[in-house]
Amino acid sequence: MATDLTSPLSATAETNVAITLTPPVARRSRPYVRHWRLMLAATVLVLIVLSAIFAPWLAPVDPDAMDLAAALQAPSHLHWFGTDPLGRDVLSRTLFGARMSLFIAFCAVFLAGVAGAAIGILSAYFGGWIDGMVMRAADIQYALPPVILAMVLIGIIGPNTSNVIIVITLTNWARFARVLRAEALSLSQRDFVLLARLAGASPWRIALRHLLPGVRDTFLVLLTLDIGLIIILESALSFLGLGVQPPTPSWGSMISDGRAYLENAWWISVMPGLMLMLTVLAANQLGDAFRELRYSAREVE
Amino acid sequence: MLMYMLKRIASALLTLLAMSALIFVMVRLVGDPAHLLMPPEATDADRALFRQQLGLSDPMPIQYARFLAGLVKGDFGNSFHFGVPALSIVLVRLGPSLTLTLAAMAAALLVGVPLGIASAVWKGRLVEHVMKCFSVAGQAAPPFFFALLMIRFFSVKLGWLPTSGYGGWRHLLLPVLALGWYSAAGLARLTQANLLKVLGSEYILVARLKGVPERHVVLGHALKNALLPIVTFAASQFGILIGGAVSIEAVFAWPGFGSMMVESINQLDFTVVQAAVIVSTLLFILINLAVDVLYAWLDPRIRYGH
Numbered sequence A: 001m002a003t004d005l006t007s008p009l010s011a012t013a014e015t016n017v018a019i020t021l022t023p024p025v026a027r028r029s030r031p032y033v034r035h036w037r038l039m040l041a042a043t044v045l046v047l048i049v050l051s052a053i054f055a056p057w058l059a060p061v062d063p064d065a066m067d068l069a070a071a072l073q074a075p076s077h078l079h080w081f082g083t084d085p086l087g088r089d090v091l092s093r094t095l096f097g098a099r100m101s102l103f104i105a106f107c108a109v110f111l112a113g114v115a116g117a118a119i120g121i122l123s124a125y126f127g128g129w130i131d132g133m134v135m136r137a138a139d140i141q142y143a144l145p146p147v148i149l150a151m152v153l154i155g156i157i158g159p160n161t162s163n164v165i166i167v168i169t170l171t172n173w174a175r176f177a178r179v180l181r182a183e184a185l186s187l188s189q190r191d192f193v194l195l196a197r198l199a200g201a202s203p204w205r206i207a208l209r210h211l212l213p214g215v216r217d218t219f220l221v222l223l224t225l226d227i228g229l230i231i232i233l234e235s236a237l238s239f240l241g242l243g244v245q246p247p248t249p250s251w252g253s254m255i256s257d258g259r260a261y262l263e264n265a266w267w268i269s270v271m272p273g274l275m276l277m278l279t280v281l282a283a284n285q286l287g288d289a290f291r292e293l294r295y296s297a298r299e300v301e
Numbered sequence B: 001m002l003m004y005m006l007k008r009i010a011s012a013l014l015t016l017l018a019m020s021a022l023i024f025v026m027v028r029l030v031g032d033p034a035h036l037l038m039p040p041e042a043t044d045a046d047r048a049l050f051r052q053q054l055g056l057s058d059p060m061p062i063q064y065a066r067f068l069a070g071l072v073k074g075d076f077g078n079s080f081h082f083g084v085p086a087l088s089i090v091l092v093r094l095g096p097s098l099t100l101t102l103a104a105m106a107a108a109l110l111v112g113v114p115l116g117i118a119s120a121v122w123k124g125r126l127v128e129h130v131m132k133c134f135s136v137a138g139q140a141a142p143p144f145f146f147a148l149l150m151i152r153f154f155s156v157k158l159g160w161l162p163t164s165g166y167g168g169w170r171h172l173l174l175p176v177l178a179l180g181w182y183s184a185a186g187l188a189r190l191t192q193a194n195l196l197k198v199l200g201s202e203y204i205l206v207a208r209l210k211g212v213p214e215r216h217v218v219l220g221h222a223l224k225n226a227l228l229p230i231v232t233f234a235a236s237q238f239g240i241l242i243g244g245a246v247s248i249e250a251v252f253a254w255p256g257f258g259s260m261m262v263e264s265i266n267q268l269d270f271t272v273v274q275a276a277v278i279v280s281t282l283l284f285i286l287i288n289l290a291v292d293v294l295y296a297w298l299d300p301r302i303r304y305g306h
Helices: A008-021 A024-028 A030-034 A036-053 A090-126 A128-142 A146-157 A161-170 A173-188 A191-198 A203-239 A251-261 A267-300 B002-029 B033-037 B044-054 B060-072 B086-121 B126-138 B143-157 B169-199 B202-209 B214-252 B257-266 B270-298
Strands: none
Touching: A036 A090, A036 A267, A090 A128, A090 A161, A090 A173, A090 A203, A090 A251, A090 A267, A128 A173, A128 B002, A146 A161, A146 A203, A146 B002, A146 B214, A146 B257, A146 B270, A161 A203, A173 A203, A191 A203, A203 A251, A203 A267, A203 B143, A203 B214, A251 A267, A251 B143, A267 B126, A267 B143, B002 B060, B002 B270, B086 B126, B086 B169, B086 B214, B086 B257, B086 B270, B126 B169, B143 B169, B143 B214, B169 B214, B202 B214, B214 B257, B214 B270, B257 B270
C-alpha cells in the first residue's frame, strides 16, 4: 500500500527541477501534441462539431420527413439509429439536433465567458462601488442553481433559440467574473502593473496589455471546462420543454420524446443521449487535459 | 467568528432582498394577469375589477412594498391558478424534493468518498481504474439520461424496480442513483486528488516513520486534512442536485418542487413561481450558512479567527 506512493520528498524535488529547466518555448508548443488524451478528445470534439456543421449533407434523409410505414423501426442498415413513431430517421434528427444543441452551447459559453471575463477584470481594476455592484450581481446569480434560474427566465421571456442563449449566458457569467476578478486583483498588485502605472499607462492599456494576458490561461481553461456543463444545461432545458421548440430537433427534446417508447423503441432516446454523452465526455477530457498542462507548473509553486 | 457570521448573514439578506426585487419586476414584465388569466370574452370592466381585487392597479413601488410586507408575514399571495396560498403549494412540494436531494447527497458521499480513498491508497490498481471510469461516465451525461437508461434496464428489462412514482425506498432508489452519480463522480476524484496531496506531505512521512499503522495514517492523519475541500465541494453539489432534481422529478413523476416549477411556469402561475424562487433562495442561503458553521468546526484556524 504505502510502497505504491512515491516518496514525497523526491517527488517535489523532481518537479522543481522540471520547472526550472523547462524553457517557456517548450511549454508552449510541444506538450499539446504529445498529450495523447488532449489530442484524442480534441479530435472527437472536432469530428462531432464538423458532423453538426455539415449535417445537411451528412444526414441520410430530411430530419422532418415522416414515413408512417417505417415507424418505430429498430436500428438497421437502412436506418442506423432506427426511426421514431412518426417514421422519422433518428440518425438524421440526431445530426440536426447536434447542430442546434452545439450552436446554443458554443454561443452561450462564448458570450458568458467574454462578458464574465470583461466584468471580472474591469471590476478588479476599478474597485470601489463598481466592484461592489458586480459582486452583488454575482451573488444573485449564485443564489439559485442555474437550471432553476434559467427555467424561470425562460418562462418569463419565452422559449426560442436566442432566448435560450441569452438565459444560459445570464445564468453562467458569474463563475468567469469571480475567478478572473480574483486573478486580476492579485496581478494588479504585482510590480509590473505598478511600474506600468508609474510610467503613465492608461487604465485601458493596463487592463488590455498587462492584466488580460496574465489571466488568459485561466480563462481558456474555464471556457473549455464550461462547454460540457452548458451542453448539459441546454439539454435539461429542452428536455423540460423550456428550450428549443418542436419540431426543431435538439438532443434534450429528442431524449424526452423517446420516454414513452422506452419499452419497445429504446433507440429514440438512447441514440441522441449517447451522442450527447460522447460530446460532453470529449469536452470534459479536453478541459481536464488543458488544465493539467497549463497548471502543472503553477500548482507546485 | 461572530462578526464573520453576522457579515455573512447581512450579505445573505441583501441577496435575498435583491432576488425578491428582481423576481417581482420580472414577473410583472410577462404581462397583465388580467389578460393572461381571464377568458377572452371578459369585458374591460371585469378586467379592471380583477386588477383592483389583486391590487394590480396600484403603482409598482406600492405593490412591491405590499409584497415585501407580505413576505415578512409569510404571505406570498394566492396562486392565480388554484386560488390557495402560493406558499402552501410550494411547501407541500418541498418535502419530496428534499428527500430526493438529501438521499442523493448521502448516496454520493457514501459512494464517492470511500471510492476516492480506496483509489488514493491503491493508486494504479484496479480500483483506481474503476473510479476513473465511474467518474468520467458520471460527469458526461445529464441525470435524466442516466435515469432513462436505468429505467430501461432495471425496471423494463429486469422488472426489479418501479418505473416511476412516489412511495417507499423502492421508488426512491433509481432517482437517487441517477441524480447522485454526477456528484459522486466529482467527490471520488476530489477525494483521491486531495488525499494524494496530503499523503505526500512531511507530517505523513513522520507518522509513517514513527510506525503509525497505515490505516491510521490514511483515515486518521491524512483524511482529516483532506476533508475541508471535500466539505466545500459537497456543499457546492447541493445546487447541482437541486437543479438536476428538476428533470429527475419529470422522469419519475416525482411530486417535487422542480416539477411544480415547470407546471406553474407552463400555467403562467407567477405568484407560485415567485414564492418558489424566494423559498429556494432562502433554503440555499441556510444551506450555505450551515456549511460555514461546519467549516469553522472542522478547521480551528477559522474558528479562532486567524
